[in-house]
Amino acid sequence: MHYSNFMLSNTKILLRPAMAGGYAVPAFNFYNLETLSAILNAATITQSPVILAVSEGALEYMGGDILMGMIAGAKYKPGQIALHLDHGHSFEICKYACDLGFSSVMFDGSAMPISKNISESRRVADYVHKFNVSLETELGVLFGIEDENTKSDTHLYTDPNIVKDFVKQTKTDSLAVAIGTSHGAYKRKSPNESLRFDILEQIAKNIPNTPLVLHGASNIPQKYVKQINKYGGDIKNARGIAPSQIRRAISLHVAKVNVESDSRFAFTAAIRKTLATNPDIFDPRKYLTNAKEEMMKNCIDEIQNIMGSGYKI
DSSP: OOGGGGTOOOHHHHHHHHHHHTOOEEEEEOOSHHHHHHHHHHHHHHTOOEEEEEEHHHHHHHOHHHHHHHHHHOOOOTTTEEEEEEEEOSHHHHHHHHHHTOSEEEEOOTTSOHHHHHHHHHHHHHHHGGGTOEEEEEESBOEEEEETTEEESOOBOOOTTTHHHHHHHHTOSEEEEOSSOEESSBOOSSTTOOOOHHHHHHHHHHSTTSOEEEOSOOOOOHHHHHHHHHTTOOOOSOBOOOHHHHHHHHTTTEEEEEEOHHHHHHHHHHHHHHHHHOTTOOOHHHHHHHHHHHHHHHHHHHIIIIIOOTTOO
C-alpha cells in the first residue's frame, strides 16, 4: 500500500524546509504502541514535524501488519509525519518497507566497499523513487551498537572529497555522515570531546543542496542514568553528545537528527522507578503508561531545546 493512504509524508517534504530554516527534524525510533504514542503525542503538543524511525530489528519485532495497523489508527496533521526504515542493510528489506507503506527508507551500505555501496544504493533509489519514497544513504562508519543488525567496532569519518560524486551516482535524497557520533549509550570517554565540525563544514560546502543526517546523536540525559541505577540498574560511564554540539551541527545543514538511546533511557527509568516504589503493581498498563509519559516528556524537551522544530507545522 502507498504511504499516501496513511497521510504520511516523504522525508524530502520535511527536510528541505528544515535545512533552509536552520532546524532539524527529529527521527525518534519506536518499537511498540507505547513508544509510538509517546512520539506522536510529543509531535502534537509541539506541532513539530517528526520522523518515525523503525530499525530492521524493530520491524521484525512488531511485524509489518501490526506496525502499519498502528500507523493507520494514529492521528497527526498532513505533512507532519514520515515513516522511515532506519538502517536497511539490503535491497530486499528496503523494498519490503516501501511496499508496506513506508514513506522513506535508509539503505546502509557503509560497511561495504565504496563501489558496492554506490551500486546497491542506486539500485534501491531506482526502486523506491518510482513510488516517490525518499532515500537516505550513509557514507562513513559509526562506532558502536544500535541493535543486532547495526554495529561496528571501528569508526571511519566521511570523506568530504567524495560526497558530491556519491550523491550524484546514488541519487540519494539525504546523506548520513560520520563526524564523531556513535551508536549506543557510550558515545564519549570524556565530556570534552568534540565532533569533527571541520569535516562537516566541508561536506556542507561540497553538497550544499543535500540535507545531512546525524546518527548516534542522543545526549544520554544523566538524570535517567542516575534513576535507572538508583532503582536497581547497572549503567556505567554512559555519556552522549552535548546538545550545544548537536545545535551547531544543525546550523551546518544537518536537517535530520536520529534519537534512540535517550528514549530507551527515559522509558526504562520510568519503569524501574514505578516498579521499585510500587511493588504491588503487576498491571503492565500502569507502568507502561508512566514510561510512555516520561518518553514523551523527553521527546518534547529535545524538540524544543535541541532540534528547534517546534511549531513548524
